[in-house]
Amino acid sequence: MKPNLKVKIGKLELKNPIMVASGTFGYGEEFHKNFYDISKLGAVVTKGISLKPRLGNKTPRVAETASGMLNSIGLQNVGLRAFITEKLPFLQRVHATTIVNILGEKIEDYVELAQTLDEEPGVHAIELNISCPNVKAGGVQFGTDPKLAAKVTSSVKKKIKKPLIVKLSPNYHDMPLMAKHVVDAGADALSIMNTITGMAIDAEKRRPVLANVFGGLSGPAIKPIALRMVCQVYMASKKQRPIVGIGGIMNITDVVEFLLAGSSAVQIGTANFINPTIAADLVDQLEQYMIDHDIADIKELTGGLIV
Amino acid sequence: MQDTKAKILLNERYRQNYFMMRLEAGWEDFVPGQFVMVAVPGGKSFLRRPFGIARLTGEGILEICYKVVGKGTLDLSSVPVGTNLQVLGPIGKGFDISKGTGNISILVAGGYGIAPLLGLAEALVQEEDRSNIHLFYGAQNEEHLLYLDEFKEMGIGLHVATQDGSLGAKGLVTDELKKFLLSTINHQPSTIFACGPHGMLGAIKMIAAKNRNISSCQLSMESYMACGLGVCAGCVVKDSLGNFVRVCKEGPVFEARELSDI
């Protein structure tokens, strides 16, 4: 019998729990054109969109590290207008389940972005990237202040009908507390996690490798931390919201580990750079895994960890 | 662009710390100047490494030439023949030879920048009069010069410069280029195609800007890359409008005047 891979994120039903992570898949065109039909994925999460186009940081912007990489892209993106007119029609035409990742410098930016995108039929859900500095509050990151994170969440939630996912930053030490704040503020689901701030140094030159000095660490190097955070939030939360597990997923075993830790779905990020067909492959492999392990419904795996 | 599991047919030291690798890619076509992203076995290199395509034969055999500079290229140099490597390509926008039809074609290479110019020269000799094609090639010394026999056989103009004078002129290849442009031959429309270190490309851009006969000056750029797919925006350079453009998508070959930070 064909196992059931469908999962729900708020009101949104996904064909399967395999999504691709923001910033690692562009707006989907390259993958669809060269590699596979992206409508096969549970969802495509777009590159983070801001109200105005963003130029991004100086180069070098990427650096390899042990089992991972650092990036300081600086959220370069085409901006809301161009996204809606140039990128979204493509995603809609190929029937991709589209989750738009948004970012702002102040709460009003998030609200305006979310409200506009809520009206777009090609958008299925919104993911808030709160790992950005709040210009109005002296540059403190939304994602490192639970009250601020709750405020941006509730401000957006009030204005939109589509499911709202809040993507949490590991740069805040108490993930369960942060999760509680944004869930109470109305988040329909949580994405755990974004990159961890790190740096690389060129010892010969005595200089940081990245022009921006610091960058976000991703890849297998962060997987144990991401698993821990998913697990902590899953175990601590009374008002259960689906968790989307993210961080260093490279293969089917990693996917299963994230589900067991408490994720309802997962996102594949940096792995797309290493193997451009990995996300599509994982959809097939997950189905095969369920057949091999006699699992009828993917929900049986979520939180299935024996402790 | 495709991601191909390609068998290594040859992987040997060519000269000094330069290696030549041939892979059974089975690809049909490429534009000279395009590159590949190679997954390096051994577990130490997480990201793929970019290398220019030197040649792609009619049988789909891909040739790259790489210099060992760090852990990735070092590991690559010891991968045995017969191993399958994951190779993504051909990537990016290559040289546009249609822009220079009938022009004098001036190829300028420094270091391993010679690799993509081999494929370019092979394409140009099909289209243009050989006496109208000139290669300017600079290296540290004679031992660092690659593919010289191949270029000689093509019968194009060869202008070599080495820093120690062990072969050709002593000094910088860009000085040779300047001299050439001052000579009579230069009073014809010319196109420059260049690949090499950043400093060399900057000097060429300046030379081209001063010379009205150079209608197109195409530079092949390098940058740190993560994906090679056009999705991470890690590899950007600044264009003349101040926007960041991707070396792996809008490049690696750019018209010099369309770049600002070189």
Ligand SMILES: Cc1cc2nc3c(=O)[nH]c(=O)nc-3n(C[C@H](O)[C@H](O)[C@H](O)COP(=O)(O)OP(=O)(O)OC[C@H]3O[C@@H](n4cnc5c(N)ncnc54)[C@H](O)[C@@H]3O)c2cc1C
């Ligand atoms: C479009 C493109 C085409 C290229 N074509 C060739 C080619 O045909 N032959 C060839 O030998 N090399 C080529 N390179 C450079 C090659 O990719 C790097 O030398 C290689 O990735 C270094 O890997 P590594 O692990 O050995 O070095 P690392 O250990 O990563 O670094 C060692 C040194 O190499 C430098 N380096 C690392 N990555 C790059 C990079 N992407 N560009 C420039 N310098 C880098 C570092 O600054 C450091 O000094 C090309 C690069 C690009 C972007």
Ligand SMILES: Cc1cc2nc3c(=O)[nH]c(=O)nc-3n(C[C@H](O)[C@H](O)[C@H](O)COP(=O)(O)O)c2cc1C
């Ligand atoms: C190059 C790059 C760009 C990214 N851009 C964004 C972004 O715009 N918005 C966002 O929420 N996360 C962004 N991320 C974070 C990823 O979506 C993901 O949370 C993180 O990389 C961890 O997953 P991974 O280890 O599977 O890559 C980016 C990551 C990378 C590597």
Ligand code: FES
């Ligand atoms: S290397 Fe990722 S966009 Fe060019």
